[in-house]
Amino acid sequence: MNVFHGDTSILDYFNPDNLPPTPLVEIPLHPFKDDNVRIFAKLMQCLPMANVKSLPAYNMLLHSNLNHNNQAIDLSKIDTLIENSSGNTVFSLSIIGKLLGINNTKAIVSNEISPAKLKQLQFFDVNCIINDEPICPNPNDLNSGINIAKKLSSKHENYLNLNQYENDLNPSAHYKWTAPQIVRQLESLNLDLNLFACGLGTSGSLVGTSTYLKSCYNKLNNSNKNETKDPLFKTIGVVRLPNNPVPGPRTLNLLDSIKFNWNESCDSIQQIGTKDSYKHSLELCRKGILVGPSSGFTYKGLLNYLNEIKGNGQLKELQNLLKQDNKTVNCVFICCDQPFVYIDEYFKYLGKENFPKIENEYLLQKKQNLPIEMINRINDILADKKINLKPIDAYKIIYNKHKKCVNDDIIIFDIRDNKNFKELHILNSINIDIDNGNTNNPLIDTNVLQTEYNSLKLILQEFMQNNDLQGKKIFNICYSGNSSVISTTILIDNGIENVYNISGGFIEWSKENLPRWKSDNCILLTNTK
Ligand SMILES: Cc1ncc(COP(=O)(O)O)c(C=O)c1O
Structure with missing residues (x-):
């Protein structure tokens, strides 16, 4: 009935003689069908310790008579197991060892081990000794983990090195x-x-x-x-x-x-x-x-x-x-x-x-507080006259007066909601609608700053991954020049050159009666819809 009880229940449960065979499952669809x-x-991962190496670990620990020096093993004298292993063998040994009264297990592991595997060993109470060597050590190298484990067990009477690399109880x-x-x-x-x-x-x-x-x-x-x-x-x-x-x-x-x-x-x-x-x-x-x-x-x-x-x-x-x-x-x-x-x-x-995309990923970032240095950095950018251009100065760079169109090397990000954008915007600009539903000034309300910063960062980073911005002049505009300084900062901090913020935003641009365009056709970047 697959029931294990009494004082030896767990060791009995690890004994493959007491278990049904691990499943043999046909792959129904494959290229040679x-x-x-x-x-x-x-499926050896269906064993109680969820890995193939638990079988040799069990066999070596319960049935080894001689140690690697051909001396009889007296388990009652052993309090420490020591083994070179990339993970599965040694954590299995640790669990079985404790059931037999051997409370310590040490692993010599390669410095190439992954952080998760290292944590897995700690989780199972394995004491890890990192060794500078490849993940699969060479048994002939005297400084390999395999030989360190041998040497340490020779030095300490209370140590046992079962040595999966040479122990016939493994195969x-x-x-x-x-x-x-x-x-x-x-x-x-x-x-x-x-x-x-x-x-x-x-x-x-x-x-x-x-x-x-x-x-x-x-x-x-x-x-x-x-x-x-x-x-x-x-x-x-x-x-x-x-x-x-x-x-x-x-x-x-x-x-x-x-x-x-x-x-x-x-x-x-x-x-x-x-x-x-x-x-x-x-x-x-x-x-x-x-x-x-x-x-x-x-x-x-x-x-x-x-x-x-x-x-x-x-x-x-x-x-x-x-x-x-x-x-x-x-x-x-x-x-x-x-x-x-x-x-x-x-x-x-x-x-x-x-892997599937995560929707609303920016909400995860929202939980982290924007560090004070970042707020200071945004304020520094806002104070830089070379970055913050009056609308008329921006216009002179953006527009080709003779052809009455926007120059080829210009990218304009317009951070306003899509409805207002469609009403009027600068020709060829790209709309970033972060739709935070809050009209507070982000440079005063740090919660708004936080939300806008996270949304803009996510949208702009994706844009930068898919588009080459080097060699272009990038303009940022919003309603009054506050949100656009955030996108300006993000772009500059991602190594983009020639990034500008249009001071006073679309409000000032309109007051100066600079060219505006009405169109439903636009590039819209958003992570909220
Ligand atoms: C996770 C894992 N551990 C260990 C091994 C090695 O098995 P063995 O030591 O019996 O060759 C393999 C082999 O593919 C493995 O995938």
Whole structure:
């Protein structure tokens, strides 16, 4: 019934032997659907500690007899676990450790770790020691986190370094649990497995799982000694492209130093980049498979492999060898963890076009108080005679007297409401309607100043992103020259040159009887409508 009770309830709950298998979920729509390919995601993030590395952590902590110096481990003498890990292994160790009475866990982590992951470790009471090294350390480097963890545990009798990079209980966790689950789950659908894809970090999950899977699906039984690879079952190891961060997996170069026999376990290696990983993870999440970037990475590795074998005819060859009637090629890829701790990275690596726009975003900014320096700055700009031009002086720059039109290099922002603007305005000006419903002078009422500043900043920053203002002369006008000094300040502070405020605003411009235009056709910038 999935009930765990009594003094050992939580440890019992972490024991995979007591749990149903983690879900194996088919991806209903994918690019190879019409090629008779079925793809299943093995959801290791559905484990109690929500990540693939919790299985080796559990296995190493409960079943290790010898430490890295080949000495017998007496857990009663241990009060501190120390491990090099980018996150999932060590926070899982910390939780299980406490259940076994080991209250301290230390992690040697790379200085490239993300702030959110660092907080996640602190959240789980892991004491982090930052080391200046890449996120995937080289075990052969004596100053790597892996060796620091070893050295510290040799120095302190009460420390235990389980060392996921060399401990056979890491791959064996997947041999014992992950792989048999996949076999039984596919059997329940009467399916064999043809392609298995897995990301490579310590390589524990690939080595452990594919060793077992090969023993089940390798139909050759070594009858043909020259044919070492089974044409009906292939494993795909997925690695990162160099300089493409994805939390968890390694690059091919960094795998060189890994002791487990990953090379023998992989029939193909696919290299995947950061953007593809995050994009495919986001797509899986939005389809209901809530998995992190490294799962999108492995999925994309599998898709690339399928593309490769479709292109060179091997997919057809494979299908011709299949015995079952429907001749589907069945694939499984491993999903490692959840997306939530990486949310900031999705925004960092994928363009904002991937996310819905926030409406009324300026209301969030309204809550922050405008600092007094900013009010002083606006007043300084207002006092600068080179920036604040009388309407007649502005007119002389704006208008080409001979052609009776506005010069090409002029941009005019008119900050009045759209109704008044349409009535009369300077030819070719752009209307910014901030519609704050308050007629108080922003230079006297700081609440109005605050609202206008935030709205104008948001509108102008978007305009500056989409238009090149350099080389132009920018004029700002409003009713009486108070709101326009705010937009003038914002533009100047964003590095725009040749920005002017029309003193006295449209009221003074009209009094001087300078040219005005009536038109319903206008460019309107607003964030309130
Ligand atoms: C989040 C995460 N952790 C760890 C790993 C590494 O797994 P292993 O150490 O078993 O190779 C991966 C691999 O893709 C991963 O995505």
